[in-house]
Amino acid sequence: MISIQLILLIIFGLAAIWFGWRVFMTSSMVRSALSLLGSMVAIGILFLVMEAEFLGVLQIMMMGTEMSIMAIFMMMYMMDPGGLGNMDMSHQKKISIAAGVVVTVLIVGVALFADWGTIVTQVPTPHEQNRMLGMEILKRSMMIFETAGVTILTGMIASIAVALSIKKQR
Amino acid sequence: MIALLLTILGPLAGSIWITAIRRKIAYAALTGSLVSLTGSVLLFLYMIEGKIITATFAGLPNLPFRLEVTELSAVLALVVSVITTFIFIYAIGYMAEEKGKLRFWSGISLFLGAMQLLVLAGDWILFVMAWEIMGFASYLLIGTWYWKKEAGDASTKAFLMNRVADLGLYVGVFVIILTGGSSQIAAEPMQGISMAGALALLLAVIGKSAQVPFQSWLSAAMAGPTPVSALLHSATMVAAGIILLLKAFPLFSPEALIWVGSVGGVTILLTGATAVFSEDIKRMLAASTSSQLGFMVLAVGAGYPGAAIAHLIAHAFIKSSLFLGAGIFQHEIGSTKYEKLSGAGKKLKLTFSGFALAGLALAGIPPLIGFWSKDAILAAGLQADPAAWYFPAASIGAFFTAIYMGRAFGILWKGKARPDETPQRSLPWMHTGLLTLVAATAVGGLFLDPLVEEAGFSIPKGTLAMISGLIVAVSGLPIGWFAPAPVFKKRIWMFFRDNYPVAGGYNRVAVQPMLALAKGFNAIETSLLQAVFVIGTAFLAIARWLSEGIDRATAYVIDWIGAFNLKIARLSGFTDDKGIVEGIALLVDSVQRLGYYGRKIQSGLVHRELAWSVYGMVFALIIILLTYL
Amino acid sequence: MELLITALIIAAVLFGIGLYGVLSQTNLVMIMMGIELMLGAAMVNLVAFWRYLHPEAFSIQMFVLVAMTVMALEGAVGFAIATQRFRTSGSVEMEESAELKG
Numbered sequence: 001m002i003s004i005q006l007i008l009l010i011i012f013g014l015a016a017i018w019f020g021w022r023v024f025m026t027s028s029m030v031r032s033a034l035s036l037l038g039s040m041v042a043i044g045i046l047f048l049v050m051e052a053e054f055l056g057v058l059q060i061m062m063m064g065t066e067m068s069i070m071a072i073f074m075m076m077y078m079m080d081p082g083g084l085g086n087m088d089m090s091h092q093k094k095i096s097i098a099a100g101v102v103v104t105v106l107i108v109g110v111a112l113f114a115d116w117g118t119i120v121t122q123v124p125t126p127h128e129q130n131r132m133l134g135m136e137i138l139k140r141s142m143m144i145f146e147t148a149g150v151t152i153l154t155g156m157i158a159s160i161a162v163a164l165s166i167k168k169q170r
Numbered sequence: 171m172i173a174l175l176l177t178i179l180g181p182l183a184g185s186i187w188i189t190a191i192r193r194k195i196a197y198a199a200l201t202g203s204l205v206s207l208t209g210s211v212l213l214f215l216y217m218i219e220g221k222i223i224t225a226t227f228a229g230l231p232n233l234p235f236r237l238e239v240t241e242l243s244a245v246l247a248l249v250v251s252v253i254t255t256f257i258f259i260y261a262i263g264y265m266a267e268e269k270g271k272l273r274f275w276s277g278i279s280l281f282l283g284a285m286q287l288l289v290l291a292g293d294w295i296l297f298v299m300a301w302e303i304m305g306f307a308s309y310l311l312i313g314t315w316y317w318k319k320e321a322g323d324a325s326t327k328a329f330l331m332n333r334v335a336d337l338g339l340y341v342g343v344f345v346i347i348l349t350g351g352s353s354q355i356a357a358e359p360m361q362g363i364s365m366a367g368a369l370a371l372l373l374a375v376i377g378k379s380a381q382v383p384f385q386s387w388l389s390a391a392m393a394g395p396t397p398v399s400a401l402l403h404s405a406t407m408v409a410a411g412i413i414l415l416l417k418a419f420p421l422f423s424p425e426a427l428i429w430v431g432s433v434g435g436v437t438i439l440l441t442g443a444t445a446v447f448s449e450d451i452k453r454m455l456a457a458s459t460s461s462q463l464g465f466m467v468l469a470v471g472a473g474y475p476g477a478a479i480a481h482l483i484a485h486a487f488i489k490s491s492l493f494l495g496a497g498i499f500q501h502e503i504g505s506t507k508y509e510k511l512s513g514a515g516k517k518l519k520l521t522f523s524g525f526a527l528a529g530l531a532l533a534g535i536p537p538l539i540g541f542w543s544k545d546a547i548l549a550a551g552l553q554a555d556p557a558a559w560y561f562p563a564a565s566i567g568a569f570f571t572a573i574y575m576g577r578a579f580g581i582l583w584k585g586k587a588r589p590d591e592t593p594q595r596s597l598p599w600m601h602t603g604l605l606t607l608v609a610a611t612a613v614g615g616l617f618l619d620p621l622v623e624e625a626g627f628s629i630p631k632g633t634l635a636m637i638s639g640l641i642v643a644v645s646g647l648p649i650g651w652f653a654p655a656p657v658f659k660k661r662i663w664m665f666f667r668d669n670y671p672v673a674g675g676y677n678r679v680a681v682q683p684m685l686a687l688a689k690g691f692n693a694i695e696t697s698l699l700q701a702v703f704v705i706g707t708a709f710l711a712i713a714r715w716l717s718e719g720i721d722r723a724t725a726y727v728i729d730w731i732g733a734f735n736l737k738i739a740r741l742s743g744f745t746d747d748k749g750i751v752e753g754i755a756l757l758v759d760s761v762q763r764l765g766y767y768g769r770k771i772q773s774g775l776v777h778r779e780l781a782w783s784v785y786g787m788v789f790a791l792i793i794i795l796l797t798y799l
Numbered sequence: 800m801e802l803l804i805t806a807l808i809i810a811a812v813l814f815g816i817g818l819y820g821v822l823s824q825t826n827l828v829m830i831m832m833g834i835e836l837m838l839g840a841a842m843v844n845l846v847a848f849w850r851y852l853h854p855e856a857f858s859i860q861m862f863v864l865v866a867m868t869v870m871a872l873e874g875a876v877g878f879a880i881a882t883q884r885f886r887t888s889g890s891v892e893m894e895e896s897a898e899l900k901g
Contacts, residue, residue, distance in 0.1 A: 006802050013809035020816045020836050024824065036832050039813075043839045050806065050850040055863050059842070062867060066835075066874055073878050074828050077891045092777060096822035099784045104815030106791055111807035116852060119800055123854045136857035137864075144861060148868050155872035159879035165886055774900025776830075776893045781822055 008049045016042035029074040037067035053126040054133060173212035174225055174237055177247055178290065180205030182283035188276040196262045199275040203255045206286060210247040217244035224292060233353040238292030242416065242479070245621055246289045249483050252610075253405050253490055254282050256603045260494050261397035263599025264501060270314040274395060277314070281307035285406050289413065293353040294343045297417070301339060301378070304407050305332045311402060312394040324390035330680075331387040335377015339414070342371035346421065355417050368426030371418055372433065379411030380460045381437040381467060388460055389444075392452040392506070396497025399452060404459050404489035412463065412482055415470045424473075431471025431554070435563035437464030442570030446577070446650075451496045452506045454574055458532070459489055461567060468564060469547045472554030476627030477546035480618055484543035487610045488531045494604040495525035499582075501600070512585030520601060522582060524608040529575040531611045534568060534643040539614040541639070544568055548635035561635075568642045576650020806847035813840035827884070827891040831877045838870045 019039035023032045040063030047056030124132060137145050184202020188195050216223060217239060229235035239247075261278070265271055284307060288300035306329075313325035345367030347353050375381065380388040391403055402408070415430070422430070438461050445457035462485045469477040498521045499514050500506050515522035531538035534545070548568070551560035622629050773779075813836055820833030842863050849859040881891050 003802075006805060009802060009805050009809070013805065016809065016839075017812050017816065020813055023832055023836070024816070024820045024829070029828075032829065032832060036835065039836065040839060043813075043843055046806070046809070046843055047846050050846050052846050052850065052860065052863075055842075055846060055860060058864075058867065062871065066871065069878075070828065070832070070874070073881065077828060077881055077885050078826065092781060093823055095781055096819045099781070099788070099822055100815040100819035102788060103784075103791075103818055104811050106788070106795070107811035107814060108808055110795065111804055111811060116800070116803060119803060119851045120854050123850065129857075129860075132857045133860050136861055141858060141861045144865065148865055152868060152872060155876055159875045162876065162879040163882045165883075772900060774897035777822060777825070780830075784818065784822060 005049060009046065012042050012045045012049060016046065029078040030071055033067055033071035033074050036070070037063060040064075040067065051123050051126075052129070054130055171223065171225060173209045173216065174223065174239065174290065176209030177206050177213060177251070178209075178237075178283055178286045180209060180283070181279045181286070185276045185279035185283065188272065188279060192272060195271055195275045196258075196265070199279045200255075200258050200262065202279050203251070203258045203282060206282060207251040207255050210244070210251040210286070213239050213244045214248045217241055226292075229293075229295060233293070233295060233347070235296050236292030236354055237290050237296070238355070239290060242627070243289050245479075245483075246413065247286055249486060250282075250285055250289060250406055253486055253607065254285075254401060256606045257397050257401045257490060257494070258603075259606075260400070260497070260600050260603025261395075263597065263603075264397055264497055265395065266599075268315075268395065270316075270395075273310060274314045274398075277307050277310040278398070278401065281311065281402065281407070285410070288410055292355055294346055294355060295353050297355070297414075298339060298343055301336070301410065301414075304410060305329065305336070308332070308391075308402055308407055311398040312391045314395055314398065315393075318393070320390075321393040324387075324393040328387040328391050331384055332377050335374050335384055338370040338373025338375075338377070342367050342374060342418075345370065346418070349421075363421045363423075365423065365426055368422050369429060371414065372426070372430055375411040375415055375430075375467065376433060377411075378414070379408045379463045379467070380441075380456075381411075381433055381464060382440050382460075385437065385441055385457075385460045388456045389453045392450075392456055396452075396493055396500060399455070400490045400493035400497065403456065404493055405486035408459060408463055409466075409482055409486065412466045412470070412478060415467065416475050416478065419470060419475050427471050427473060429471075431468050431560060434464045434467030434469075434471050435560060437461065438468065438563055438567035439570075442567050442574070445574040446570055448574075449508050450506050451499070451508060451511060451578060452493075454578060455489065455492055455496060458492075458571070458574065459485075461571065462489070462532075465544075465547050465564065465567060468560060469550045472550045472560055474546075474550035474554070474630050476622055476629045477543070477550040479627055480546045480622050480629050481543040483621065484531070484539045484611075484614065484618060487607055487614060488528050488540055491528035491604060491607040491611055492525060492532070494600065494607065495521050495528065498597070498600050498604065499525075508581050512581050513583075515579075515582035521604065524604050525582070526579055527608050528611050529579060530647075533572040533575050533647055534639050536640075537615050539611050539618055541643075542615050542618050542629075545636050545639050546629040546631070548639050549630040549632035552632050552635055553630055561638075565638055565642055568639060569646045572643045572646020573650040576647040578650070579647075580651040803847055803851040806843060806851075810840040810843040810847070813837075813843065825893050827877070827881050827893060830893070831874065834873065835870060838866060838873075842866050 016039050019035045019042060022035040023039065026032055026035065041060055044056045044059035044063065047053075047059055123129075181199075181202040184198050184205075187198045187202075191198075213223070223239040225237040226234050258278075261274075265274055268274075281304060284300045284303035288297060288304065291297040291300060309325050309329040312328055313321050315321045316325070342363075343353075345363050349363050349367070377384045388403055388408070392399055441457045441460035441464065445454045445461060448454040448457060462481065466478040466481050466485075469475070469481065496506065498518060499511055502518060503510055503514050505511070515525075527538070531540035534541045536542075548561065548564050551564040554560050618629075817833045817836030817838075817840060820836065821830050822833075824830050824833065845859055845863050845866070849856070849863075853859060884891050
């Protein structure tokens with residue numbers, strides 16, 4: 001049954017795939033970063049299409065910020081940020097292509113041939129979803145949330161620690 | 171009862187005093203004898219009044235000991251104690267300066283007690299015990315002077331001969347007890363004993379009373395002191411055989427009595443001949459004793475124990491007097507041989523007169539005591555059943571008696587008297603003893619008949635006997651008086667004199683073989699001992715060899731085990747080194763090589779590592795998918 | 800059903816692209832981009848499952864939140880490492896970094 005949801009899914013799915021492909025096809029770093037941003041946004045819209053409003057919004061907001069910073073970092077560390085040098089910056093191409101194809105085929109095969117059961121059509125309202133998600137976080141998944149919080153803190157401290165420069169006595 | 175005890179225990183107490191306290195020996199013995207005399211007098215008086223005293227006390231089971239005072243035993247006890255007392259008096263003088271007093275006096279007191287016990291015994295077992303004690307006392311007394319070889323030999327010979335004959339006594343008493351059922355000496359027994367038992371008793375009599383063929387010990391016993399000869403070997407101990415015959419007389423069958431008579435008859439003749447030809451006064455008197463005892467045995471064999479009792483009593487007094495006289499001669503002259511004694515009579519006139527009086531009594535001259543008793547025996551011989559040869563034997567015996575007594579008188583009186591060499595000492599004691607007994611022989615004839623009547627027996631009398639006895643006596647004495655020299659040189663006379671040594675005599679027949687046998691056994695035992703030693707040494711050698719062998723074997727085994735263990739240890743070490751260590755080294759090496767090859771894979775490049783992880787992931791995915799499908 | 804399968808296919812393709820990128824790129828930042836793409840594909844998968852199979856189970860959404868957290872963190876730490884790498888060796892090219900070769 002072709003519904004709107006399906007159409008939207010297909011459109012934005014293809015968009016995400018194309019953007020993703022573009023990430024690795026361009027030689028310009030900034031463009032890769034921005035393609036990635038586009039892919040992420042498309043994924044966020046997919047979330048929205050699948051009626052996970054909170055997640056979708058969250059995705060778009062986070063990815064937006066992250067891609068920007070990534071663009072800055074790209075420019076910092078790349079030899080040729082603009083991509084004007086026309087160097088092929090890839091290795092073991094055959095392996096990677098083969099790996100990608102094999103994995104894709106495998107997962108598609110699983111998706112097609114597994115018995116998923118009945119599709120549920122009734123979804124709670126966004127208001128309801130938020131409330132339920134909040135309850136979920138603070139009841140059953142409290143521990144996970146707490147751990148996630150501690151992990152974020154650890155990550156922050158780790159990254160700062162790693163990025164600090166060691167002052168050498170010259 | 172008390173009298174019994176006095177009679178028997180008085181002298182025994184004296185003997186114990188002498189052995190234990192050892193003072194006033196002679197007087198203690200004399201006291202014992204006097205006590206016994208008192209007791210026997212009392213018993214005699216009781217017996218005359220008619221009281222029969224018995225004492226029974228515990229003995230073997232069903233065979234109690236018994237002392238019984240019959241008429242016969244009272245008379246005999248009195249006679250014994252009277253004679254002994256006077257001989258003791260004599261002996262005090264005789265032994266005054268001799269050695270061996272302790273042994274003599276204790277032995278002779280013991281003997282007196284045993285003799286009284288024998289006389290008064292009421293049952294056969296006490297009789298046997300008293301018999302044995304007397305034999306032992308005789309052994310002690312003959313060997314009083316034991317340091318002299320002849321005395322020791324004589325006492326051994328006497329004891330052994332008596333021992334052999336005592337076997338007869340044991341067998342006989344055994345037969346009596348079995349036949350009668352009890353051991354009491356009964357005057358009227360139920361039944362007589364068998365011939366074998368009677369002969370056995372006869373054997374005992376032959377041994378004790380020195381009848382043929384056991385007569386030689388009496389001659390040898392003269393090696394003892396004269397009082398011993400006077401008491402034991404003339405009056406009392408040898409008379410014990412006669413007493414045995416008297417007590418057992420009711421048990422003998424007539425056939426057994428013929429044997430008894432025969433033995434008596436043979437002895438009279440043979441020993442009478444010995445006495446005629448002897449060259450020693452004491453040996454003559456010993457042979458005479460055997461002969462006179464033969465008379466008594468003959469009388470019992472003829473069936474007239476009364477005659478035997480009469481002669482027993484008479485002979486006791488006579489012979490003891492003769493011996494005491496001979497003892498005085500020996501004491502003064504220093505020897506008993508006729509050679510030395512010739513003419514001694516002239517020197518010791520008092521002694522000679524006493525001697526002569528007793529000798530005439532023995533020959534049978536009236537009115538001395540000997541006449542009456544010899545007359546009784548001759549009459550008994552006439553009146554007995556096998557009178558054919560009893561009477562002639564007795565007559566010839568009386569003839570012999572007269573001859574040898576006459577000879578003794580002749581030698582003693584005739585001949586030159588030696589000059590006085592030693593002063594006469596201790597004579598009063600000896601004379602007292604001698605003369606009292608001689609007096610008894612002189613006047614005893616009057617009392618003999620009543621005494622025997624009191625004893626419960628009768629004396630046979632006969633005119634023919636009386637006349638023949640007188641003839642024999644009167645004719646024999648002069649023959650003896652005029653007989654030739656003191657020593658007979660011809661071989662045949664010496665054969666008679668030496669108690670008919672057959673086949674070399676006692677020494678050759680009995681003593682030498684026994685000694686040879688003993689030597690042979692000694693040799694056997696020595697060789698056995700050597701054999702034992704040899705065996706012992708052999709075993710010792712074997713043991714030593716074995717122990718060495720074992721030692722060596724153990725050492726070898728231990729060495730081998732040790733070497734073996736060392737080999738195992740070495741092997742184990744080798745295995746350790748080569749095996750385990752090598753194995754571990756190999757393991758380590760393989761791990762190292764594995765690492766080396768693993769290292770080659772690693773490039774260190776991130777993308778390569780990522781590629782590897784992707785391969786792994788795909789692989790895992792495929793596995794999971796397969797399990798689900 | 801088609802909705803679910805479509806979403807899953809989309810996610811699969813995205814994942815494949817991401818994987819290609821991780822394995823083929825030399826630059827660390829490009830590798831991180833590939834990782835982000837793979838994580839995003841995973842999130843799409845999760846949401847599809849939530850929406851079409853268990854819309855009442857909000858723990859799935861929790862899972863998605865955690866994945867998002869991981870994405871951010873991984874980015875932060877990765878860039879810190881890149882910074883340090885750049886400081887020490889002058890570039891973040893993966894081809895030259897063979898220090899871990901044993």
